[in-house]
Amino acid sequence: MSSSMLFNITMVTYMVSTCIFFAFLASKTKAVGLAGTYAALFGFVVQTAAIAMRWKESYDQGHGHAPLSNLYESVVFFSWTIILIFMIIDFRYKYRAVGAFVVPFALFGMAWAQLGLDSGIEPLVPALQSNWLMYHVITCFLGYAAFAVACGISIMYLIRDKMEGGSSAQAGGILSMFPAIKVLDDLNYKAIMIGFPLLTLGIVTGAAWANYAWGTYWSWDPKETWSLIVWFVYAAFLHARITRGWVGRRAAILSVIGFAATIFCYLGVNLFLSGLHSYGK
C-alpha cells in the first residue's frame, strides 16, 4: 500500500461524497445527507493516513520532511483542510446541504493533484529547510479552507436568494434542503470568523520566517502583497457587516470575491507573477 494509492481512494471517496450530497438535495431524505457526511469523513481519514504515509516515505528516501513542500503536496493539503473545516461546521450545525457546495472544492483539488500534477517526493531546497515552513503553510491553508467553505455557503445563499426572489412558488424544490437564508448568512460570517484569525496567523508566521531567514519581515513580494489584499478584503467584510449592516447578498458577494482573491494569491501569483514563493514553479 503506497500513499499514492490512498490518495486515489481519497479522490474517489470525495467524488462519491459529492454525488451523495447531490442525491440528498434531489431526494430530500435525511439518511442520504448523513451518508454524504460519512463518505466525506471516510475520505478524510484515508487522506490523513495518506499524508502521514507520504511523510514517512520521504524519510525512507533519506530526506524526510513534512509533505508541504511543492504544488502537489500543497493542493492535497488544501483539500484536506477544506474537509477538516467542513467537518467542524457540519458536526456543529448539521446543515448537510452545505456539503454539496463545499466537498466539490476538495474533490477538484484532489482530482487536479492526482491527475495533473507531478507527485514526486523531492528533497527540500535550502530556503525551505525550516520549521517555519510548517507553521506558515498550516495556518495559511486552514485559513484558505475556511474561506473556501464560506464561499460555498455564499454560493448557496446567492442561489437561494435568486430563486426565491424570482417567484416564491419555486421556493420548494431543491431549495427545501438548503438552510434558511438567515442561517446561510450567519454560517458565512462564522466561517470567515474562523478563517480571518488563521490568515492573520499565516501572514504573521510568514513574516516571522522571512525575517528569520532573510532579515526582512515584509518585502512587498507579490505573494505577500496578495495575502495582504485578501486580508484587506475580509477585514472590509467584517467591518461592513458590523458597522454598515452589509449582510445577506452583499456579504455573500464579498465572500465570493474574497475567495477569488484567495485562489489568486495561492495559484495565480505563481502562474502569472514572479517572486520568492516556490510553489508551482
Added chain:
Amino acid sequence: MTTNKNSFAYQVWDFFCSLKLSIFLLIGLALTSIIGTIVMQGPSREYLATLSETKIRIYSTLGFFDMYHSWWFILLLYMLTLNLICCSIKRLPRVWKTVFEPVLVLDERFEKSLSAVKELKISGTKDQLKDKMAEFLKSEFASATVTEKDGEYHLYAEKSRLSRLGVYVVHFSIIIVFIGALVGSFFGYKGYVNIPEGGSIGEVQTRSGKMVNLGFNVRCEKFTVTFYDTGAPKEFKSILTVLENGQPVPGYVNIPTIVNEPLTYKGITFYQSSYGPSDEGATYHISVRDRKGGAPIKLTARQGERLALPGGAFLSIMEATADVRPFMKDFDGPGAQVEFTPAGGKPQPFVILSEKYEAFNSQHGGDLIITMDGMDQKFFTGLQVAKDPGVWVVWLGCFLMVVGIIMAFFMSHKRIWARVSDGAVTLAGSASKNPTGFELTFDELVQKLK
C-alpha cells in the same frame, strides 16, 4: 473639539471618524496594492525595454515602479491610521464605561432594552432570596455585585468583560506594527556584502548605496556548497568568525551560517544569501595517460592557461566544477569543459570527468586519455546584512493582533441581572456575541432556578 457641528474642525473630525472611510480605505488599499504586483518594482532594464515611452512616463510620475513607497500609497496608510485613532477615541469611552462601570441596577427602562428577561415566583423574603440568588449566580455563572435600591435588591454578574476591548486591542496593534516599521526604517538598514574565503570585511553597502561601518569585522573562514543526487542544491554554508580589533570574539568563532540559520552579533544579522567563485581563480588537477598504456602524468593548470601535453598537443580548461550533478544527470564528481588542440590539428571542445568515467573520457583526446582529478576553487560568500531595531515592536503588535482577534471573535461579554423582591425574582441577561448561544445559557439558568 468645538461643539459647533458646522465648523471646519468638526467636519474634519467627523470625516476621520467615519466608517465609510474605513471601508473605502480597506478596499482602496486592496485594489491599489494589485498594481505593484503587476508592474515590476525596481524595474530591470529588460523590463523597461518592453514598455512604451508614454507608459514609462506615466508609471514613474505615479510612482508605480516603487509603488509601496509612493506618496499616495503612504498617504493611504496614514489615513488608515488616523481613521483608526479617531474612531477609537470616539468609541472607546462608551465601551470603557460598559466594561468598567457596569449598570448595576435593573430598572424598568433598562429591562425593556434586553431581550432575555424572565420573571419567576419563588417563595421567600427578599433577604433570603438575595442570599439564595447570590449563591446561585456564584455557582452557576459568576459572583455577583449586590445593590439595594428602592426596597429591592439588584444583583449583577458578568463574564469575559474584557472581550469587549478585543476590537480595540486589534486596532491598537495595527498602530504598534506601523510604529515598529517606522522605527526600523529610521534606525535600521538592509545591506549586502561579499566576503572571499579567508577575507574579512568591516563595512557593508546598504540598499540606498551608503557604506555603513559595522564597528567590528566578519571573516569568512570557508564556504561550501553541497548538492542532492538530483543536482538540486542541498546546503550553502559559510563558516564565519566575528573579530573585534582584529581578535576573534569568544563564542563567535567558526560559526556555520546557512540559509534559515543566520548569525547575529550586536543587533546586526548576517544571512546566507548567495555565493560565487572568488577573483583569485581556481587551480585544476588533471591527469593524462597514453591510450596504449603507461603511467598517468599528473598536471596542474590555472584558469585560462594553455597546457602543453606530451606528444605536442595543447589543452585549455574553459570551465570546471567540483561536482557535475547539477549539469549532467547521472554523473557526479569533478568535471571540466576543455579545449583540446592536437599537434597540428584544430581545437576540439569536449567534457572530461573523473577517473570513474574512463569510458566517457576515452571518447576524445586522440592518443591520450585525459581525466579530471579535481580542483581547488576559492569562493566568496554573499551575505545579506540587516539591522532592524523595530522588529520587536512589530512582533509585539502581531502578538496583540492575534490576541485581540481571538478576544473579539471567540469571547463574549455575558451579563446577568437579577432583581429580587419578596417572593419574586426577575432575571435578565445579554451577551455581546452569539445571541442564540446565550439564549440557551439563559434558559438553562432559568430552568435550574425553577
